[in-house]
Amino acid sequence: MRVDKVLSNMGYGTRTQIKKQMKKGIVTLNGEVIKKPGTLMNPDEDVLTYFGDEVEYREHIYLVMNKPQGLISATCDDEHLTIIDVLQPEDKVFSPFPVGRLDLDTEGIIFITNDGKFSYKFTSPNKRIDKVYYVEVAEDIEENYHEEFEKGIYFKEEDYRTLPAKLEVFEDDKKKCYLTIQEGKYHQVKRMFLHMGNEVTFLKRVKIADFELPEELEPGEYRELTEEEVEHLINLDK
Structure with a gap:
């Protein structure tokens, strides 16, 4: 080089x-x-x-962020700050990009990298990687939600049925749950609950595959993934 x-x-x-x-x-x-x-x-x-x-040269960078509300999951945007805008200059030089997306008002775990193969692993529909969300909704979650989510919610506008999703409702509060999905359709979680006549009031992604949001990261904070974490994530389901 x-x-x-x-x-x-x-x-x-x-x-x-x-x-x-x-x-x-x-x-x-x-x-x-x-x-x-x-x-x-x-x-x-x-x-x-x-x-x-x-000069310590390396080709790729791998970051994990606890995305706060108010940031766009993009490299640039004319109206809102992006998750790239808040990175330190020494990380921006690698020209990183978000792995997948979270809505403007959604919080939680998101990977940031400049490694296309790493990104593809977690964004390709064919990989079927679990993404776990903590969800709060306006009305109690009824028993029929489980069956509907397991068989998939039909989005008429796209003529598409979601993959089976797993719902875990809090026993002491029926307005709170964990939802596991394997896709990343536009506003998917919100639209799934809206299909059931319910409204999402708070949404936070807490886990990707078996990698949980690091507890030490406050909203807006991020850190570099360790070599061991990167290797583990790259080798998932090989």
């Missing part, structure tokens, strides 16, 4: 800016000063420094 590309990918500036800096002799490769931006290197083996600091 070209040295200027490595430095650019890691947020040290544009290719043009890096080219000018390299002429000053502030970049070294394996201890030798280099001034040619097109110099080739192996990021996994060679040691690159910039102004004396070693």
Whole structure:
């Protein structure tokens, strides 16, 4: 890989800016000063420094966020702040994007990455990854909800029936439940309850596959996934 590309990918500036800096002799490769931006290197083996600091190159970034209400699950939006807008500059340089989406007024766990294969694993309908939501609704959840959700709710506008969903209603409060689905249709959870004549008043995704929302993350906070967590998630159902 070209040295200027490595430095650019890691947020040290544009290719043009890096080219000018390299002429000053502030970049070294394996201890030798280099001034040619097109110099080739192996990021996994060679040691690159910039102004004396070693450059730790990596291709992908994997983050988990507790998305708050009011943020859009997108890379850019003309009306609302996005989850990318609130990332630190050192994370933005990787050009990450949200894995799937949560509605503007929905909270909870969402992955953010620049790894397309990782994203596909959790967004492709064919993968059938469980997503668990904590739901509060306006009216009590009746017994017939279980059967209806298990056989799938028919969305007439799209001529589509949802995959079987699992409903776990709180014993002490029939207006609260956990709902497990395997899709991500537009406003799906809200529309499923609306089909039953009920309205969702609060919605929070708490789990993706077997990965639960980290307890230490307050709404709006995020952290990097550990290497072990990334490996586990990548290898799910292989």
